[in-house]
Amino acid sequence: MTDSGNVWVIGDVQGCGQPLQALLQHPDLTADPDARYWFAGDLVNRGPDSLGSLRTVMALGDRAVTVLGNHDLHLLAVAAGRKKFGKSDTIHAILDAPDAPELLDWLRHRSLAHYEYGHLMVHAGVLPAWTVAKTLALAGELEAALRGPNWKDTLERMYGNEPTGWKDDLAGSARMRVIVNALTRMRLCNSHGHMEFAHKGPPVKDGGLMPWFDVPGRAITDDTVIFGHWSALGLMIRPDAICLDTGCVWGRQLTALRLSDHKLVQIPCSQYQQPHQD
Template identity: 60%
Template sequence: MSHRDIWMVGDLQGCCRSLETLMRHPDITAGDDPRFWFAGDLVNRGPDSLRTLRSVIALGDRAVSVLGNHDLHLLGIAAGLRKVGKSDTFDEILNAPDAEALLDWIRHCPLAHYEHGHLMVHAGVLPQWSVADTLELAAEVQKDLRAPDWRQRLQTMYGNEPSQWRDDLDQEGRRRIVINALTRLRMCDAQGRMEFRHKLAPTEQDWNDSGLLPWYDAPGRRTRDEATIVFGHWSTLGLLMRPDVICLDTGCVWGRSLTAVRLGDRKVVQVDCTDQAGADC
């Protein structure tokens, strides 16, 4: 299929009406059996996580979704490793008659997806990693998540340390840093040391005051000249389109918009959440 028929879609987070409105947009329906790449966080915080998840699953091989931190949070709750937060909207999924099948589908999603010179992850990529490194490391964690004993393996994947990549990390450290980079990263320092408290849009003052900068501007980032990195996760950053990076998270669940970008020509389609989806947000 031509890369012109691929639409890259930002964080859904349970906003199913917005997704349905987006899928009816004439620029998207005009395509010849379009494909969709979802940037992760299909579920949570929005009002209809179950229907959103089913809608994406129903697309079959026309869709690929990378894992986001909220998707992993759902797996952690199902495994008894995480507590349900007051803003979590997982109950319908966990209580569904086919809950186990839904969880199986989620845990078989990739952490990174590469095609046509574009690498999609939910959050970010450490500066030390090439595209090949990223895909290899993602595959290691994916193997654990897809194993029959995935609940036990998931136990060692939570925590903020190690915060910086080293080639000699043990298996548990590798799992944790890969998950954190691919699903949680926003800011890091010049050496690629991750910082997870910063959630606002980056400013020059961040770098001057704290030594932090967006992961995609880290010095010596190896993926810069290898691929366009496509990601979500950063609603305060919003739509960002550069030759080397595309951010798709435009805060649908916070009442803003849901964004899709066509891979072939960077055509942008946005659905205004407040006006078009109402109760979704």
């Protein structure tokens, strides 16, 4: 039986294969042969080695828990022919790999939310009205769709910024879009818990907007939400929310946090090849 003492949570990798290898080989992480690794999404894209990053995490087997991020979903959508390549994409090697079908099948069977030891891990955020149970249930709806026979159609329907808020009677594509946008894209909300997607910089509290985790009256009060996705926010450790996107792909750090005591291990990424920033 394991406990949170051997769980390390790792922020956005985004195709930074060498820093990921260095992190996993760090003495603090290798000291426990039974260590488990939680990845907060965006294993791939923009970094120089998306294929290597994906293979590294897959090779961890049951020791790794991964939630899907927006870049992981983008890879699946491009593979499904539902989205076009972006100019900054570094996912070509995955799609060209001889075992691409197996790689993509593994990825689309990952979760959108994971809960253990009083911690809920998602890639981007949780809408203020959602409890832990509600978040896991709604994530499960999307997970079932991505794992089903019509998964390519699911990917086509999930893109778009509307609706911006949650209602229990949402159905079809509108329901799917709110779920995927909250869990994989959200940063800011207004005081009513409606999402805003234009802002990608540091946190602001302006014009009625605020970080999703600062919206008054959030339903999740006794558990900690762990997320990534927001490199401009960077490392944030609060009792109710932990952000681990420390901008490795932009030459900053790749971060691991031990769940039990919040011990940090960080790998400087500036020494590794970085993507071209157009």
